[in-house]
Amino acid sequence: METLELTQEEQFQARIDADVRIEPKDWMPDAYRKTLIRQISQHAHSELVGMLPEGNWITRAPSLKRKSILLAKVQDEAGHGLYLYSAAETLGASRDQMLADLHSGKAKYSSIFNYPTLSWADMGCVGWLVDGAAILNQVPLCRTSYGPYARAMVRVCKEESFHQRQGFEIMQTLCEGSPEQKAMAQEGLNRWWWPTLMMFGPKDSESPNTAQSMNWRIKRFTNDELRQKFVDMMVPQAEFLGLTVPDPNLKWNEAKQGYDFGDVDWEEFWNVVKGNGMCNKERLQARVQAHEEGAWVREAALAHAEKRKQREAVAA
Amino acid sequence: MMTDSTMPAQAPAAAPSETQAQLFPFVLQLADTSLILAHRLSEWCGHGPILEQDLAMANIALDFLGEARSYYQYAAELEGKGRTEDDLAYLRSAVEYRNPLLVEQPNGDFAVTIVRQFIYDCFHYHLLLQLKSGPDAQLAAIAEKSVKEAAYHIKWSSEWVIRLGDGTEESRRRVEKAIGNLWRYSGELTTPSATEQALQAAGLVPDYAAIQQQMAAHIARVFEEATLAVPEGVFMQKGGKDGRHTEHLGYLLAELQYMQRTYPGLEW
Ligand SMILES: [Fe+2]
Ligand SMILES: [Fe+2]
Ligand SMILES: [Fe+2]
Numbered sequence: 059m060e061t062l063e064l065t066q067e068e069q070f071q072a073r074i075d076a077d078v079r080i081e082p083k084d085w086m087p088d089a090y091r092k093t094l095i096r097q098i099s100q101h102a103h104s105e106l107v108g109m110l111p112e113g114n115w116i117t118r119a120p121s122l123k124r125k126s127i128l129l130a131k132v133q134d135e136a137g138h139g140l141y142l143y144s145a146a147e148t149l150g151a152s153r154d155q156m157l158a159d160l161h162s163g164k165a166k167y168s169s170i171f172n173y174p175t176l177s178w179a180d181m182g183c184v185g186w187l188v189d190g191a192a193i194l195n196q197v198p199l200c201r202t203s204y205g206p207y208a209r210a211m212v213r214v215c216k217e218e219s220f221h222q223r224q225g226f227e228i229m230q231t232l233c234e235g236s237p238e239q240k241a242m243a244q245e246g247l248n249r250w251w252w253p254t255l256m257m258f259g260p261k262d263s264e265s266p267n268t269a270q271s272m273n274w275r276i277k278r279f280t281n282d283e284l285r286q287k288f289v290d291m292m293v294p295q296a297e298f299l300g301l302t303v304p305d306p307n308l309k310w311n312e313a314k315q316g317y318d319f320g321d322v323d324w325e326e327f328w329n330v331v332k333g334n335g336m337c338n339k340e341r342l343q344a345r346v347q348a349h350e351e352g353a354w355v356r357e358a359a360l361a362h363a364e365k366r367k368q369r370e371a372v373a374a
Numbered sequence: 375m376m377t378d379s380t381m382p383a384q385a386p387a388a389a390p391s392e393t394q395a396q397l398f399p400f401v402l403q404l405a406d407t408s409l410i411l412a413h414r415l416s417e418w419c420g421h422g423p424i425l426e427q428d429l430a431m432a433n434i435a436l437d438f439l440g441e442a443r444s445y446y447q448y449a450a451e452l453e454g455k456g457r458t459e460d461d462l463a464y465l466r467s468a469v470e471y472r473n474p475l476l477v478e479q480p481n482g483d484f485a486v487t488i489v490r491q492f493i494y495d496c497f498h499y500h501l502l503l504q505l506k507s508g509p510d511a512q513l514a515a516i517a518e519k520s521v522k523e524a525a526y527h528i529k530w531s532s533e534w535v536i537r538l539g540d541g542t543e544e545s546r547r548r549v550e551k552a553i554g555n556l557w558r559y560s561g562e563l564t565t566p567s568a569t570e571q572a573l574q575a576a577g578l579v580p581d582y583a584a585i586q587q588q589m590a591a592h593i594a595r596v597f598e599e600a601t602l603a604v605p606e607g608v609f610m611q612k613g614g615k616d617g618r619h620t621e622h623l624g625y626l627l628a629e630l631q632y633m634q635r636t637y638p639g640l641e642w
Pocket of ligand 3: 434
């Protein structure tokens, strides 16, 4: 009976290799738990902070239809944040602690949200490119090894395709519109193209955690694989829109049946990660401010619930 | 989650009758009111005190936005001059807007937003109950759909008034201050403008006396549970329904209308 000789850790890995979902009550290695908490909370924070750049245009959306679509989209992101915080809570993390880590700068969120949204075309670019990149990152996570995370991702991914579609529609309307609108679309693409390529993270050669994460099946493709997929998916869409991808080295490679493309500005990437993006300070400040200014509301809700409980106890 | 609220209302096939056409300013007033309140609520998006409440406010904003669109589309039809919902929302100036003063008041802290919402919900819910069995089929259809949402809104804002009133000392102080500041805008809701009076006389708009009583009863119940006092003898401001607004509306519209004013006549 060989299985009896397997260590707990080996049994765990065997379940993962057999694509059996790990559930909250199952034994798991500490490092797996920690890595997942980090990954899921980072993802939750990204949903939360990600509300800000698009939230920036809700009050200025150019038509009532666009306004309601954008508001619904940003509301979805809040919902994603909720699912993900709940998934992380099943691993023993508390929402308060996760938020405290976000506010102190200890926890990260996706750097893309540290770029400013400067024109209406940015609502198109964010939906089309940023949500598009998020979909590529997230669809494989619907099959990730940790059950609650995988289930949260299934719900998230259902809504993401609508997000991307609304972004693409904004771009398409601009591109079919006046010269001014078309220029707005191109200017947006110029600013968002490279930052979205950065969303897939550092090059594989500089991503030391990838191998372990792939073993645990909490990551299913490498950063470079996903980046390549993204470029291959987006370039034809940009062509369809009549827009120029701002990369002089972009070229179809018949042999690999994919595009060759230029190198990301990694210095910019690390700079934004370190907090030197255009909006790092504003984004974090906005979150901290909302949290601090909401403290009395949360306290009131707790105090009232407590009073109620006591009154009910007396009445019972 | 979003398709419902962005769906335009079904347009009736026939051209509006003369009686119906008289409803235009009233429907426009309802549209403006829902839009301005939706806009204010949407300003919270991403900045709420608790993620769950961020979602709730966005959800309520979406309901009001959907309702506003239904009214604007109907108003455009009643007017019959080829204007669209967006023309009506984006290309009218502050003096042409017909919303009551209450809904344009700035968000302030969460207590201000809640009190503003609560007062309006009390009116809105009871108004929709009347409109839904009113003589105009299209307005009745919009009200029928919206009253379900309004029932949720009034529950949400009532519960928050109770929590804040009967919560901590700070929340009580803040909610009392908000009531002190906003109460003067509550009277306008049920004080008919000349336009409303004419429509009420024609039986097209419900009588506000009954709605005022229902509102007062609900407010009294909620305030009692919240251990809050209903203000008395407050001088009531009005004018919004006649286009005389507070200074806040101009800034709101500058933001709301920015794109349409900067790039006139384009599709988005
Ligand atoms: Fe999301
Ligand atoms: Fe999204
Ligand atoms: Fe709703």
